[in-house]
Amino acid sequence: MRYSTILQLTVVATCCWIAVGQISAEPIRLNLGESDQPIPHQVPSQFPYTETAQPVPYRPFSLSLTADGEPPEIPSVRQVSAEMPPQPQDGTDVSVRTPDGAKVVLPESDGPLRIFRIHEEPIQNPAAPSGTSVYREQPAPAAPTQETKPAPAEATQPETPSAESSAATTDNPAGPFPNYRYARPRVVPTPGSKPAVQLAPQPSPVPKEEPAAPMTPVQTPEPAPQPVATPKPLTAWEVIPQQTTLAQINAAWGEPSQQRRIDEDKRVRQYDQRDECAKVEIAIEGDQIISVYMILEKPMPRTSLEQRLALVDLDPAQVQDTSGRRLGIIYPEKGVMLPMSADTNQVERIIIQAPSAEAFMLRAHGRSPLAFRDRLADCQLAIDQEPHYADAWYQMSTILHRLGREQEAFEAARKATAGVGSLPEYRLYRTLLSAAQGKLASGIHSTQQIAEDSTVDPQIRAKAHCQWGDFLQLAGPQKNREAVQHHVKAIELASPLVNDTNQQTRRAAKRVLVDAHLSLAIDIATGDWERKEEVVNQWLQRSKVYIDDMVSNEDGTGELRMAWLTKSLMAHSFYGAPFDPGDSVDQILGQYREMVSQTDDPFFHRTLEWETGQALSQAVFIQHARQQHDEALKLAEQAHTFLKGGQVGREITIADHLLLGNLYFRAGAICAVQKQKHDSAVQWYDLAMSHLTDPSVNNIMLDRRGESLVSMGVSYWSIGRREQGISLTEKGKGLIESAIAQDAGLQPKLIVPLDNLAEMYREMGDSEKSAAYTASSKKIQQTLGSGPVSR
Numbered sequence: 001m002r003y004s005t006i007l008q009l010t011v012v013a014t015c016c017w018i019a020v021g022q023i024s025a026e027p028i029r030l031n032l033g034e035s036d037q038p039i040p041h042q043v044p045s046q047f048p049y050t051e052t053a054q055p056v057p058y059r060p061f062s063l064s065l066t067a068d069g070e071p072p073e074i075p076s077v078r079q080v081s082a083e084m085p086p087q088p089q090d091g092t093d094v095s096v097r098t099p100d101g102a103k104v105v106l107p108e109s110d111g112p113l114r115i116f117r118i119h120e121e122p123i124q125n126p127a128a129p130s131g132t133s134v135y136r137e138q139p140a141p142a143a144p145t146q147e148t149k150p151a152p153a154e155a156t157q158p159e160t161p162s163a164e165s166s167a168a169t170t171d172n173p174a175g176p177f178p179n180y181r182y183a184r185p186r187v188v189p190t191p192g193s194k195p196a197v198q199l200a201p202q203p204s205p206v207p208k209e210e211p212a213a214p215m216t217p218v219q220t221p222e223p224a225p226q227p228v229a230t231p232k233p234l235t236a237w238e239v240i241p242q243q244t245t246l247a248q249i250n251a252a253w254g255e256p257s258q259q260r261r262i263d264e265d266k267r268v269r270q271y272d273q274r275d276e277c278a279k280v281e282i283a284i285e286g287d288q289i290i291s292v293y294m295i296l297e298k299p300m301p302r303t304s305l306e307q308r309l310a311l312v313d314l315d316p317a318q319v320q321d322t323s324g325r326r327l328g329i330i331y332p333e334k335g336v337m338l339p340m341s342a343d344t345n346q347v348e349r350i351i352i353q354a355p356s357a358e359a360f361m362l363r364a365h366g367r368s369p370l371a372f373r374d375r376l377a378d379c380q381l382a383i384d385q386e387p388h389y390a391d392a393w394y395q396m397s398t399i400l401h402r403l404g405r406e407q408e409a410f411e412a413a414r415k416a417t418a419g420v421g422s423l424p425e426y427r428l429y430r431t432l433l434s435a436a437q438g439k440l441a442s443g444i445h446s447t448q449q450i451a452e453d454s455t456v457d458p459q460i461r462a463k464a465h466c467q468w469g470d471f472l473q474l475a476g477p478q479k480n481r482e483a484v485q486h487h488v489k490a491i492e493l494a495s496p497l498v499n500d501t502n503q504q505t506r507r508a509a510k511r512v513l514v515d516a517h518l519s520l521a522i523d524i525a526t527g528d529w530e531r532k533e534e535v536v537n538q539w540l541q542r543s544k545v546y547i548d549d550m551v552s553n554e555d556g557t558g559e560l561r562m563a564w565l566t567k568s569l570m571a572h573s574f575y576g577a578p579f580d581p582g583d584s585v586d587q588i589l590g591q592y593r594e595m596v597s598q599t600d601d602p603f604f605h606r607t608l609e610w611e612t613g614q615a616l617s618q619a620v621f622i623q624h625a626r627q628q629h630d631e632a633l634k635l636a637e638q639a640h641t642f643l644k645g646g647q648v649g650r651e652i653t654i655a656d657h658l659l660l661g662n663l664y665f666r667a668g669a670i671c672a673v674q675k676q677k678h679d680s681a682v683q684w685y686d687l688a689m690s691h692l693t694d695p696s697v698n699n700i701m702l703d704r705r706g707e708s709l710v711s712m713g714v715s716y717w718s719i720g721r722r723e724q725g726i727s728l729t730e731k732g733k734g735l736i737e738s739a740i741a742q743d744a745g746l747q748p749k750l751i752v753p754l755d756n757l758a759e760m761y762r763e764m765g766d767s768e769k770s771a772a773y774t775a776s777s778k779k780i781q782q783t784l785g786s787g788p789v790s791r
Contacts, residue, residue, distance in 0.1 A: 236274040237308055239282070241289050241335065242354045249282065249289070256282075276300075292352040299346035302329075302338060309336055309350075315374075317363030324503040332359035332381070357386035364395055369557050370595065372399050372603035390419030394426045401433065402607050404650025409433060424456045428464055435471060436653060438696075444471045451486075459508040462493035466516045473523060480527035487523060490516040507554050510546055514560065517543030518567040525574035533577045540568050558595045562588065562611060569618035573625065580626075581619040585635065588615045610646025613639045617663045624666050629674045636667035640687070654696050661691030665708045668715065678715040685712045693731070703746050706735030710753045717760060726760050729753055748784060751777050 234252035238244070249269075256269035262283075271280045281293040306312050316329040319337065328339040337351040364378035376399055382392035397412035413430040416422060428450055435443030450456055451464035469486035472479040490512055497509035521539040524532060547564055550556030565588050572579040592612045596605060616639035623632035643660065652660070668684030671677045689712070691697075692705050709732030717725030733753040740746045758773035 236271075236277050236280050236292075236294060239280075239289065239292050239352070241291055241352060244289055246284065246287050246289065290354065292350075294350040294352075296348055296350070299348045302340070302345050302347055305338065305347055305350070309334065311336060315363060317359065318366045319362060320503075322502045322504070330359050330362060332356075332363055332378075335359065355385060357382040357389040357392060360385065361389070361391050361395070364392075368599065369555075369559070370599040370604045371601055372403070372607070373601050375399060376603070386420065388415070388419045390416045390422040390426060393419055394423075394429065397429065397433075399603075403603060404607075404610065404646075404652075406433070406436075406651045406653055410437070423460075424450050424453070425460050425463070428460065428467060432467060435474075436655065438654065440471060440474065444468065444475075447471060457505070458493050459497055459505055459512060462490045462497075462509065462512045462516075465493065466490035466512055466519060469516075469523070470519060473519070473526070477526070477528075480523060484520065484523045484527070487516045487520045491520075507550070510550050510554060514543055514546045514550070514563075517546065518564070521567060521571045522574075525571040532575050536571050540564070540571065543567075558591050558598075559611075562591050562595075562615060565591070566611075566615040566618060569615065569622060573618055573621045576625070578626075579622060581622045582631075585616065585619050588612060588619075606646050606648060606650075608646075609642045610650065613642030613644075613646060614659065616642065617659060620663060620666060624670065629670045633667055633670050636663060636670075636684075639663060640667075652691075652694075654700065657691040657694045657697050658700065661688050661697075661705075661708070664688035665692065665712070669711060672711070672715045678718040681715040682719055682721070685715060688712070689728075702735045702739035702742075703749055706732040706739065706753070707749060708732070709735065710756060714756065722760070722764065726757070726764075729756050729760065733757065747780060751780055754780070 234244075234248055239249070253271055253274070257272045258270040259267060260270075261267045266283065266285050269282045269284065271282070272278070274280045276297055277294045278297045279295040282289055283291040283293070311331050311334060314331045314333050316331050318326055319328045319330050319339075320326055326340075326342040328337055330337040332355060335353040335355045337353070338347045339349050339351065340347055360378045360382035364375045364382070367375050367378070376396060379392045379396040379399075382389050383396075386392070393412045393416035397409045397416060400406075400409035400412060410430070410433045413426065413433055416426040417430050428447065431443050431446040431450075434446075447464050447468045451461055451468055453461070456464075465486045469483040469490065472483040472486065494509040494512040494516070497505055498513070500506040500509065517539050521536050521543070524536050524539065529535065544564055547556065547560045550560060551558075565584050569581055569584055572581070589612075592608060595608055599605075616635055620632050620635045620639060623629075623635060640663075643663075650656075664684045664687040668681040668688060671684060672681035675681075688708070692708055697705070709728045711732075713725040713728035713732065715725075716722075716728060733750065736746065736749050736753060740750065754773045754777035758770045758777065761767075761773065762770040
C-alpha cells in the first residue's frame, strides 16, 4: 500500500525549491563586506562527513537485486549493508491471515470441474527423429515368455533406445529392448558328422574292438519361465494432472462408473470408492488429464492432507470471492486447492490442477505488502508459467519502481500493457513512469484518454483524474486551478464506491480518495488561495480519516501513515505558517522502526530507508525557513544517512536529483552563511554538485540551480580551491543567462555572479576579465534603473 509515486516525488522536489525561494532569492555574494574585499579565510571546525555511496552500474532486466537478508537492528538511524542479498526465488515463511466474512457453504458437485486455464506444454522426445509424435511416457511392459504373448502394437510402443541401453550386452535377458530375449546358438553334434576342429593323431595302444553304441543327441535345457512383474497399484493420491497418463488410469482402474462429454475434446470420467475417496472425477482433454476432483468419504484435517500430498513446506494462497470471504486455499507449486470456509479446518473436497500463473498471482496478492522479495518471486513464477501474463508484469513493475530500478520497472510496465489480460490501470501506470522520464505532454494526453473513457471502471477513471491533476500541478503554477478541478473530480467519482461489496473496487476507491485529498492539500498550499492554512489542514485531516479506515479495515500498512506525514510536512513548507515539525519527525522515526520490525525483507528495508530520508528532508526545509539552523542541520545529517542507505542499487531519477541537490545545498548554505564554516559547507556542496549538474536536469529550474552554483562557488573560493570556485560561478552564470533567454524579467539575477567573477579575476591578477565583468554588471544596473546593489 503506497501513496508516493515518481510524479509526486518530482512535485515534491520542484516545490521544495519554490518553498525556500524567499530565503535565498539571490545567491551568496563574494563581496560580503562594505570594503568590497574578499571574505578572509577562516578555519572552521570539521564537519562529520560520510563518503558518498558509489553509483551502482546499470544491470539488464532481472531479479538479481541484492540485499543482505539479515534481520536488521533498530538504532535511531540504520544503515543498510551493501552486501549481496538472497535471490528472489529464496522462499521464506509467510503466515496466512484468516479474513473476516460470512461462512461460505460450497454446493455439491453436480457437473464437471471448472478449469481456470489449460496449459499445454508437450515435451518433445529428444531422441526421436524430426517429425515424430510427442513422447508420452508409458509403463514398461513385462518381458514376454513362452507362456505369455506380446501386447498388441496399438497398446504399447517400445521406447527409443538410449545410448546406455544400446550398449548393453546380448547376454542380458532384459537387454535394451525388454520385450525380446537373446541367446547364443549352441552346436549340437549329430551321428556321422565331423568335428569342427581335427586334432593331431596321438600314439596309443590299439583297443579291443567292441560293437559301436548308438549316439544320443544332446538336449538343450528349456529356460526357466521369468516371473511377470505386477504393476504397483495407482492410488487416487498419486494422480497428477499432465503427468499421470490415461493409459496408467486405464490399467489401474479400468472402466469408469460414469463418463460425461463436455465438448468435442473434453470429457469427465467418474470413479467410485477409490482409496479414501467416495468419488474421483478426472477431467480429460484429448488424451491428457488436466484436473482431478476428489470427494472424500469423510472430512479430513488440513494438516493430514498436507502430509499426504507433500504440501507441508509450501506457502498456500487464500482463494476469496469478490467480497473477500475465504473459499479455500491453494498451493500454487502443486496446483492443489482445498475448498474450505474460514471457520473450519476440515477438508471434504480436493481439486488438483497443473500449476498455473493465476495461482502464483493469488499468492502474490495475498502476501503482505511489505514482502517485496516473496512477491517478486511469485511474479517470476507466474511469468515462468505464462510469459505474457499482464498482472504478473504489472505487479513486478510496481515493486521494481519502489526499489528504484526505473528502467526495469518501465520495461515490465510495457509488457503489462501488451500482455494477456491487460487492463486500463496498467496503461495508466505506464504513463506515470513515462511522464517521470520527461514525457509530460504525452503523459497528460494518455491519462486524459483513460479518464474520459466511459467504458472504463469508475475507480480507474477516478485514479486517472487524480493522476491528470498531478501532471498539471507539475506543469507549473499556471495550471494550479486546473489541477484542483481534476483532483475534485477524482473525489466525486471515487466517493460513491467506498461501500462497494467488491473488495478490490472498494479498496481502490479509498486509495484514490487518500491520494486526491493529499494532492489537494498541496494544490492549495502552492496556489494563490485565501485561508491557506485553514483549508490545507482540512484536506489533510480528511485524508487521515480514510487512511485510518484503510489501516483498520482494509489491510492497509504504516506506509500510508508515512505518506501522510511526508505530505503534511511538504504542505506546511509552502507558506509561512508557524509550524514546528518536531512532532512529525518523531512520528516518522517511530513509524520507520515499527515497519522495520514487521518484516525481515531486505528489499523493503532499503526502500523504507529511502522514503524515510525523503520525509526528513521536508522537515529540513521547514526548520531552515523558521531560522532553526541547528535543528535543520541535525535533520539534514539524519536524512543523508537514511538516503545513503536507501540509495544502494537505486537509479536516481530527475525528481531524486532535484530533491537531493536541494537538501545538500541547503545544509551547505547553513554552514557557509550562518556558521561561517566554509570547509563544512564544501563537504555538503560536494554531495549537491553531482545532482545539480546532472544532464537529466539540464532544462529544469535554470535560474534556481544557477544561483545555487554561484553561492557554492564562494565557499570553494574561500577555502583556496579557487579554480573550482570560478568554474562553478561561470556555470551558474550560464544557467541564469539561459533562464533570462526564456524570461527577460530574470535579468537582475545576473548581477551577483558578474560581480563575484569580477572580484575573483581581480584577485587572480586578470584585470582585463575583471573589468569586463564589472562593466557588464553596471550596464545591467543602469538598464534596470537601480542603484547600487546592497552588499
